[in-house]
Each structure stands twice: as structure tokens, then as C-alpha cells.
Amino acid sequence: MSNATENLVEVQDLFMYFPVTAGIMQKRVADVKAVDGVSFFIKKGETLGLVGESGCGKTTTGRCILQLYDGMKGKIIFDGTELTELKREQMRRMRRYMQLIFQDPFASLDPRMTAGEIIGEPLKVHGLAKGQEYRDQVAELFRMVELEPFMADRYPHEFSGGQRQRIGIARALAVRPAFIVCDEPVSALDVSIQAQVIILLERLRDELNLTYLFIAHDLSVVRNISDRVAVMYLGRIVEITNADEIYSNPLHPYTIALLSAVPIPDPAVDRTRERIILAGDVPSPINPPRGCNFNPRCSQAMDICREETPELKNIGGEHWVACHLVK
Amino acid sequence: MVFIARGTGFWVGNVKMATTTDERILDVKELRTYFYTQEGEVKAVDGLSYHINKGESVGLVGESACGKSVSALSILRLIPYPPGIIVGGEIFFQGQDLLKASEADMRHIRGNRIAMIFQEPTTSLNPVLTVKRQISEALELHRGMDKEASLGETVRLLKLVGIPDAEQRAQDYPFQFSGGMQQRIMIAMALSCDPALLIADEPTTSVDVTVQAQLLEILAELRDRLGTAVLIITHNLGVVARYVDRVQVMYAGRLVETAPTDELYSDPKHPYTIGLLASVPRLDSERKKSLRIITGLPPNLARLPGGCAFHPRCEYAMDRCRVEVPTLEKIGEDHLRACFYDADKLHKY
Numbered sequence: 001m002s003n004a005t006e007n008l009v010e011v012q013d014l015f016m017y018f019p020v021t022a023g024i025m026q027k028r029v030a031d032v033k034a035v036d037g038v039s040f041f042i043k044k045g046e047t048l049g050l051v052g053e054s055g056c057g058k059t060t061t062g063r064c065i066l067q068l069y070d071g072m073k074g075k076i077i078f079d080g081t082e083l084t085e086l087k088r089e090q091m092r093r094m095r096r097y098m099q100l101i102f103q104d105p106f107a108s109l110d111p112r113m114t115a116g117e118i119i120g121e122p123l124k125v126h127g128l129a130k131g132q133e134y135r136d137q138v139a140e141l142f143r144m145v146e147l148e149p150f151m152a153d154r155y156p157h158e159f160s161g162g163q164r165q166r167i168g169i170a171r172a173l174a175v176r177p178a179f180i181v182c183d184e185p186v187s188a189l190d191v192s193i194q195a196q197v198i199i200l201l202e203r204l205r206d207e208l209n210l211t212y213l214f215i216a217h218d219l220s221v222v223r224n225i226s227d228r229v230a231v232m233y234l235g236r237i238v239e240i241t242n243a244d245e246i247y248s249n250p251l252h253p254y255t256i257a258l259l260s261a262v263p264i265p266d267p268a269v270d271r272t273r274e275r276i277i278l279a280g281d282v283p284s285p286i287n288p289p290r291g292c293n294f295n296p297r298c299s300q301a302m303d304i305c306r307e308e309t310p311e312l313k314n315i316g317g318e319h320w321v322a323c324h325l326v327k
Numbered sequence: 328m329v330f331i332a333r334g335t336g337f338w339v340g341n342v343k344m345a346t347t348t349d350e351r352i353l354d355v356k357e358l359r360t361y362f363y364t365q366e367g368e369v370k371a372v373d374g375l376s377y378h379i380n381k382g383e384s385v386g387l388v389g390e391s392a393c394g395k396s397v398s399a400l401s402i403l404r405l406i407p408y409p410p411g412i413i414v415g416g417e418i419f420f421q422g423q424d425l426l427k428a429s430e431a432d433m434r435h436i437r438g439n440r441i442a443m444i445f446q447e448p449t450t451s452l453n454p455v456l457t458v459k460r461q462i463s464e465a466l467e468l469h470r471g472m473d474k475e476a477s478l479g480e481t482v483r484l485l486k487l488v489g490i491p492d493a494e495q496r497a498q499d500y501p502f503q504f505s506g507g508m509q510q511r512i513m514i515a516m517a518l519s520c521d522p523a524l525l526i527a528d529e530p531t532t533s534v535d536v537t538v539q540a541q542l543l544e545i546l547a548e549l550r551d552r553l554g555t556a557v558l559i560i561t562h563n564l565g566v567v568a569r570y571v572d573r574v575q576v577m578y579a580g581r582l583v584e585t586a587p588t589d590e591l592y593s594d595p596k597h598p599y600t601i602g603l604l605a606s607v608p609r610l611d612s613e614r615k616k617s618l619r620i621i622t623g624l625p626p627n628l629a630r631l632p633g634g635c636a637f638h639p640r641c642e643y644a645m646d647r648c649r650v651e652v653p654t655l656e657k658i659g660e661d662h663l664r665a666c667f668y669d670a671d672k673l674h675k676y
Contacts, residue, residue, distance in 0.1 A: 053535035053536065053537060054535055160624050160625075162624065163624075190390040190391055190562065190625060191390055191562055191563075191564070191603060191606065191607060192390060192602065192603055192606050192620070192621045192625070193624070193625075194606070195606035195607070195608075195618040195619070195620045195621075196620045198608070198618060199617065199618060199620060217535065217536065218536075218608075219536075219610060220565075220607075220608040220609055220610050221608050223608065223610065223614060224608045224614065224616075224618070243614060244614060247610060247614075257537060258536065258537060259610065260540075261536045261537045261539065261540035262536055262565065262610055263563075263565030263566055263568055263569040263570075264565060264568065264609055264610055264611055265564040265565045265567075265568045265592065265604065265607050265609060266568060266592050266593075266609065266611075267568045267569065267588050267589050267592055268589060268592070268593065269611055270565075270568050270569050275540070275544075277540055277541055277544055278537050278540075278541070281505045281507055281508065281538070282505075282535070282537075
């Protein structure tokens with residue numbers, strides 16, 4: 001899909017189906033098609049935004065890249081190495097280069113460990129520092145996320161949501177990764193704290209030369225921090241292009257509807273926008289519609305949309321769309 | 328003089344009675360609701376005053392723990408005691424002080440003249456009763472309908488909120504509906520008795536943005552058609568920009584600014600409002616333009632700072648702000664704010 005050497009991450013034909021079992025014998029009766037044929041790449045130093053509504057498979061995609069699930073199909077190539085072919089110990093050592101920041105600042109920190117222990121644990125696991133050097137690095141990590149080192153002896157419940165998220169970020173940075181999957185890192189935070197954390201993530205990215213996969217359902221947040229944006233619907237990517245283009249020239253009907261559904265906090269501007277209200281609900285990923293999985297809700301669906309799944313096609317520059325309407 | 332006013336009547340049996348009303352249907356005055364906990368006295372609502380006019384839609388905006396949900400529950404006297412208690416203030420609804428009303432009066436008002444929809448439909452709908460049973464309960468109780476009439480009305484309401492195949496679906500249980508559909512059922516329930524005021528507490532927080540758009544369109548349509556006053560409680564400034572006539576901004580249990588929507592966004596006059604608006608990323612702003620941030624953290628309501636609760640985070644804080652609590656003052660036609668700093672010297676971003 002592009003120049004291989006400048007890509008840090010390449011995802012090829014990723015499928016992740018979660019089995020639905022029934023009966024005493026736990027027979028597999030159906031599959032939740034969480035990720036249903038996804039391919040993309042992320043260049044070194046780039047931030048790729050991955051947006052979509054709940055259940056579209058974006059979190060699953062992020063976790064598959066980090067090899068956190070068994071049973072995935074497809075290839076994940078990280079800095080030239082095919083992760084799916086590594087043995088367990090090799091993969092374990094690779095993990096220091098790829099980290100994850102979680103959405104829920106309350107569930108993602110061990111309540112029985114102090115902040116210092118949480119942040120320092122990766123250093124211990126990977127054998128990266130001992131003794132005084134370890135203590136110095138932990139203190140440095142606190143400062144990097146704008147927390148005071150003296151807070152190292154406190155437990156997670158003594159911190160606010162925004163501070164806990166910073167601890168999660170420091171923990172991810174401890175091993176000096178190259179790549180971080182940020183899984184809705186600000187969704188659970190208050191509005192005025194979201195900006196603080198977004199700015200922190202941007203600063204760290206610029207200072208430490210990080211590559212991000214930034215997963216979110218809030219298009220306004222993703223737009224600011226991303227270089228390119230991919231839109232997912234029911235397990236598939238429907239559109240992917242650079243961040244300016246996706247907002248100025250969206251082509252897929254779902255992308256257009258998604259954008260129009262996001263209110264702009266400025267009534268004078270918001271009133272001038274066209275509003276597209278989608279009919280119906282998102283269908284279940286156990287039984288996605290035939291052909292283009294968006295067709296039941298698409299006001300412009302044609303016969304071919306109900307029969308054939310559209311391929312992700314390059315329509316110029318970096319802009320790719322999966323839609324029969326777009327040439 | 329007797330008005331037949333839509334959305335402001337009440338029912339006796341099957342007959343809708345007319346009533347005269349003020350312009351204001353809700354008038355909250357110096358409401359104080361405190362919680363007594365291990366950490367001490369938590370002043371969830373600490374001197375809140377505002378009003379809602381007949382047919383108006385108002386947004387009550389603030390971040391978590393600013394007291395907005397507690398204030399709504401206080402209106403309906405749903406604050407659990409212990410540990411919470413309404414310690415002061417008055418809440419006038421259609422001329423009656425709800426804080427002095429009897430429990431019997433409140434039962435007549437809840438679900439009937441004031442209705443509420445909650446953030447999490449999965450926990451607000453009864454999982455063991457059919458949708459039909461839940462909606463018709465209010466109809467039978469408050470409007471005195473018999474089983475047949477209430478079923479017909481239930482189906483009509485479900486159609487009104489856009490539930491497909493309403494006749495069959497009325498027999499289903501809440502778990503058989505998606506989150507967005509459950510919210511619609513809640514809206515149908517809330518509107519079943521034609522309330523004068525509908526309180527929606529974070530109605531869209533737990534749903535996706537496209538479903539949020541659907542729900543808010545329904546609320547807006549119904550409000551226009553039925554003339555119901557709506558109070559939308561949310562932290563989402565975008566939702567408020569699109570769907571309400573007037574915005575009220577809360578911080579640490581008090582109102583800090585209130586104005587008609589257009590004016591609040593174009594000409595905010597409180598440092599917190601200005602900071603909040605500047606810190607929210609927008610789809611139409613210049614990309615890569617930095618967000619402004621409000622330094623510091625939201626206050627601990629058990630340990631409020633002296634004076635203005637916002638002063639530790641305020642770039643304009645003066646000595647006076649540390650000791651005196653500012654009260655709401657008029658600075659425009661319909662624009663109030665609680666701040667000591669000169670409004671004209673505030674810079675916006």
C-alpha cells in the first residue's frame with residue numbers, strides 16, 4: 001500500500017472474530033465479527049486517528065496490533081518484523097517498543113500499587129534499570145507527565161481522573177517505546193481536563209518522536225492530534241485520508257453523517273451546517289448486512305451495494321474510500 | 328382568565344384542566360443540598376438560583392461533580408437521606424414551593440407535571456416489566472385511563488418517538504432494545520402525561536454521536552410541538568449550542584453565568600466559561616491550533632476554597648476573590664454572571 005521502509009506499523013488483512021458459544025459443549029454457534037478485513041499502515045512519527053462508534057472494532061484493532069488476542073488472522077508488521085511469526089519470548093521483548101494507554105483511568109491502574117510502583121514496573125519487567133538509576137528514571141517520568149515525584153508513594157485512589165491518566169501515560173513511556181496505542185485516552189475525563197491531557201500527549205509525541213494510533217469516537221479530538229484519520233464502521237475501514245481532507249472533503253456517506261452529527265460549540269456556525277440524521281441503529285456485528293455493511297442506513301444505496309462489498313480504493317493522493325458511489 | 332395552554336395543564340380523570348401560569352414555570356432560589364459523609368459536609372449545591380420559562384429549553388452545563396444532577400434530583404425531591412439533605416432554598420413550580428409540598432403532592436407531580444429522563448436507560452427502565460406496562464403505569468395512575476385506552480396511547484407515544492413496529496414492540500422487554508431505543512422509550516414515558524417540564528439528565532452521554540443526534544432531534548421536535556419546557560443537563564458544550572435557548576453554567580454548586588445561547592458563546596463574561604469554551608476542540612477551528620487549558624483541577628466539594636470557588640484556577644483572581652463569594656449580577660438584557668473582575672477587561676481566545 002505504500003513505501004514499506006518508512007512505515008512503523010503495517011496491518012494486512014486483519015480479521016478478529018470472537019466466537020459466540022452455546023450449550024453444554026460450548027459449541028461455536030456464531031461469530032462477533034469485530035474486525036472484518038482491515039488493512040492500513042502508520043508511518044514513523046505519524047499519528048493515525050481511528051474513529052468510529054462503539055462496537056465498530058477500533059479498540060479490538062488496536063489490541064490486535066499489540067498481539068493481545070489469540071485467534072486473530074492477518075499480518076502485523078512492526079518496524080519490518082512480522083509479529084505473528086514471533087515466538088512468545090521474542091514477542092515479549094518486542095513489547096517494550098509498543099505500549100498502550102487505556103481509556104478508563106480508574107480500571108487501568110492496580111489499586112494496590114503505589115503510583116511509583118505502577119510507573120516503575122515496566123522498567124523492572126524489562127530489566128532496564130536498578131537501584132538509584134531506577135529511582136531517578138521514575139522521578140523523571142513523573143516530571144515528564146507534569147506530576148510531582150513526591151507523589152510516588154500515593155495510591156491511585158488518591159489521585160483525580162486526569163492525574164491517573166497521566167500515571168497511565170508515564171507507565172507507557174517508562175520503556176521508551178516507539179509506538180503507543182492511545183485507546184480513547186480522554187473520553188472518561190472532564191472537558192477542561194481533556195485539553196490538558198491532549199496537549200501533554202502532543203508535547204510528548206514531539207519531544208520523544210513517538211508514533212501514535214489514536215483511537216476515539218470524538219471526531220473533534222481526533223482531528224486536532226492526527227496527521228491522517230481512518231473511519232471504521234462495523235469492523236471495516238470505510239474511509240482513510242489525511243486529517244485536513246477528511247474534514248474538508250469527506251466522501252463516504254457514513255463519514256459525512258458522522259461529521260454532521262458532531263455539534264460545533266458555536267450556535268452561529270452550527271446553524272449553517274447541513275444535518276444528516278441516520279435512520280435506524282448500528283446493526284449487530286454478529287450478523288452484519290450483506291454487501292456494503294452500511295447499506296441499510298445509506299440514503300443512496302444502490303443494488304450493487306446490497307450485493308458486493310466495496311473495496312477500499314485510492315481515489316487520489318492519500319485518500320482511500322470503500323464505496324460503490326465513489327469513483 | 329383561563330388559558331388552555333398546551334403542556335401546562337393537568338389532568339383530572341380523563342379531562343385536561345386548564346390553568347393560568349406565570350411566564351416562569353420553575354423558579355429555583357438559593358438551593359442548598361448538602362451530603363454528610365465521612366469526609367465531612369459536601370456542599371453539592373450551594374446557593375443555586377435560576378428559572379425556566381414556559382416552553383423554554385435551557386441547558387445546565389458543568390463538569391462532573393459541579394452539582395447539576397443533584398440540583399435536578401432536588402427539584403423532584405429524590406435526594407436520598409441519608410446522606411443527602413436539602414438544607415435551604417425554595418423551588419417554585421407553577422407557583423408552588425416544592426420544598427414545602429407534601430409527599431402526596433410530590434407523587435402527583437413526578438412523572439406527571441415534571442418528568443425526568445436519566446443518563447443510563449439500562450438502569451432506569453425496569454428490566455422485568457414490558458415496555459407497555461411501564462408506559463401505561465403513568466397513564467393509568469396520573470391520567471386515570473383504563474387498560475385499553477392506555478395501550479392505545481402507549482402505542483401512539485412509541486410511534487411518536489420513532490420506535491418501529493410499535494404495536495408488537497410494546498410487548499417487549501427493555502433488554503430487547505438498543506441503547507438508543509431505550510432512551511426513546513424513556514422519552515415516551517416522560518412525555519406520556521404531557522408534563523410542563525421535562526428534565527433530561529445527561530441524555531446522550533452513554534450513546535454514540537449519531538444516536539445522540541437522533542435523540543436530540545426528537546426532543547427538539549417534541550418540544551416544538553407540545554410546548555414542553557426542557558432542562559438539558561450536560562457537560563457537552565456542542566449539544567447545548569445546538570439544542571437550547573438559554574445556557575446556565577455551573578461551577579462547584581453555584582451558577583457562574585447564564586445567558587441566551589448565542590450570547591454565551593459569542594460573548595462569554597466569566598473566566599470559567601471563557602476557559603471552558605477555549606479548551607473544547609472544534610471541528611471547524613484551524614487544525615493544529617493549540618487548545619487553551621484551564622490550569623488546576625475541579626474543586627473538592629468537601630473542601631471548597633474560601634471566597635469564589637473558581638479563584639485558585641482563575642488568571643484574574645484578586646484579593647477580594649479569595650474572601651468574598653460573588654453573587655449573580657445582571658450585565659446584559661438576559662445575561663447574568665457571578666464575578667468581581669471587570670467584564671470588559673476579560674480577554675477571550
